[in-house]
Amino acid sequence: MKKSLGAKTLLYPTPVLVIGSYDADGRPNVMTAAWGGIACSRPPCVCVSLRAATASHGNIVSRKAFTISLPSRGQAAEADYFGLVSGRNADKFAATGLTPVAAELVDAPYVAEFPLVVECEVIQVHELGLHTQFIGEIKDVKIDEGCLDASGHIDVRTLDPVAFAPEAEGYFALGAPIGPAFSIGKIFVATTTS
Amino acid sequence: MKKSLGAKTLLYPTPVLVIGSYDADGRPNVMTAAWGGIACSRPPCVCVSLRAATASHGNIVSRKAFTISLPSRGQAAEADYFGLVSGRNADKFAATGLTPVAAELVDAPYVAEFPLVVECEVIQVHELGLHTQFIGEIKDVKIDEGCLDASGHIDVRTLDPVAFAPEAEGYFALGAPIGPAFSIGKIFVATTTS
Numbered sequence: 001m002k003k004s005l006g007a008k009t010l011l012y013p014t015p016v017l018v019i020g021s022y023d024a025d026g027r028p029n030v031m032t033a034a035w036g037g038i039a040c041s042r043p044p045c046v047c048v049s050l051r052a053a054t055a056s057h058g059n060i061v062s063r064k065a066f067t068i069s070l071p072s073r074g075q076a077a078e079a080d081y082f083g084l085v086s087g088r089n090a091d092k093f094a095a096t097g098l099t100p101v102a103a104e105l106v107d108a109p110y111v112a113e114f115p116l117v118v119e120c121e122v123i124q125v126h127e128l129g130l131h132t133q134f135i136g137e138i139k140d141v142k143i144d145e146g147c148l149d150a151s152g153h154i155d156v157r158t159l160d161p162v163a164f165a166p167e168a169e170g171y172f173a174l175g176a177p178i179g180p181a182f183s184i185g186k187i188f189v190a191t192t193t194s
Numbered sequence: 195m196k197k198s199l200g201a202k203t204l205l206y207p208t209p210v211l212v213i214g215s216y217d218a219d220g221r222p223n224v225m226t227a228a229w230g231g232i233a234c235s236r237p238p239c240v241c242v243s244l245r246a247a248t249a250s251h252g253n254i255v256s257r258k259a260f261t262i263s264l265p266s267r268g269q270a271a272e273a274d275y276f277g278l279v280s281g282r283n284a285d286k287f288a289a290t291g292l293t294p295v296a297a298e299l300v301d302a303p304y305v306a307e308f309p310l311v312v313e314c315e316v317i318q319v320h321e322l323g324l325h326t327q328f329i330g331e332i333k334d335v336k337i338d339e340g341c342l343d344a345s346g347h348i349d350v351r352t353l354d355p356v357a358f359a360p361e362a363e364g365y366f367a368l369g370a371p372i373g374p375a376f377s378i379g380k381i382f383v384a385t386t387t388s
């Protein structure tokens with residue numbers, strides 16, 4: 001039996017996206033957003049939604065660029081902090097001891113210590129209501145070499161990304177593998193064609 | 195040391211969104227998408243990106259509505275199957291033995307057996323390239339009563355949602371809790387104000 005919870009923003013899991021941008025004076029800022037994801041395969045795009053009240057929103061409108069730095073499990077507290085305070089009132093890099101690095105291909109900084117970085121150029125902006133959605137074309141993805149296995153594939157166990165569960169207990173690690181995509185569902189294809 | 199992987203759609207984790215829609219004859223269809231997430235808090239909105247070639251894309255353009263049904267770990271194979279074949283060639287509900295139910299508030303079906311359902315009305319459509327992004331205003335969220343704890347909060351362990359890891363090993367369960375959001379980062383606020 002299902003129970004109605006009303007019109008709420010509930011979806012599981014959401015990512016923990018640390019959004020990097022420069023302000024008008026070139027100072028690096030980061031904030032954490034869970035409202036976003038991949039938006040297109042060609043061109044490769046992400047989307048991320050920010051409130052207009054945030055410092056990052058103004059930065060991204062001006063610079064038309066941002067980065068996404070993905071924290072590992074051991075960096076979840078830093079990522080949580082990035083969502084707690086405004087870059088107008090705090091130097092979040094100084095407070096956490098993390099290092100801003102200029103992205104190679106876009107006009108935005110990323111977090112050196114976080115294992116995966118996505119460099120994005122804004123190609124569309126959509127006003128949805130409280131949040132503005134930025135569509136960023138992915139110009140490059142950079143990953144810590146230690147998160148690649150011997151054959152150059154991403155080792156998601158070493159990457160150890162963080163998931164967010166809205167209105168539940170908060171942040172979670174990835175857990176047990178369930179099975180390969182585009183594969184475990186084939187048992188039902190056999191059923192329909194036999 | 196970071197290694198460049200090029201312009202690729204890499205973000206961890208992504209959700210496993212089973213999108214429900216009706217075709218022109220009112221037949222229910224479902225497909226699985228990992229490109230999407232929450233897009234706005236007020237009005238509450240989700241976004242999901244689909245290729246124009248899919249049957250679901252045409253259905254959603256016509257009906258201006260869709261649902262998202264979230265599978266639990268034990269339903270990952272069914273969700274994977276929903277992404278393997280087209281609704282033009284298969285009755286995916288019949289193949290999996292799952293049950294389509296008409297949403298209460300929007301013109302789309304959902305998967306009765308999946309524990310969490312989001313009913314969405316399309317309010318914006320964005321052409322991004324290979325994918326079209328649909329912005330759906332959330333009209334209601336429904337959850338299996340067994341996924342609520344005694345005080346009515348979502349029990350994410352019982353919900354047991356599925357995460358997808360692009361270009362990695364596939365589907366994963368949620369793992370160890372890391373800590374509460376808007377809380378574990380406060381250690382850095384103390385550092386900056388003391």
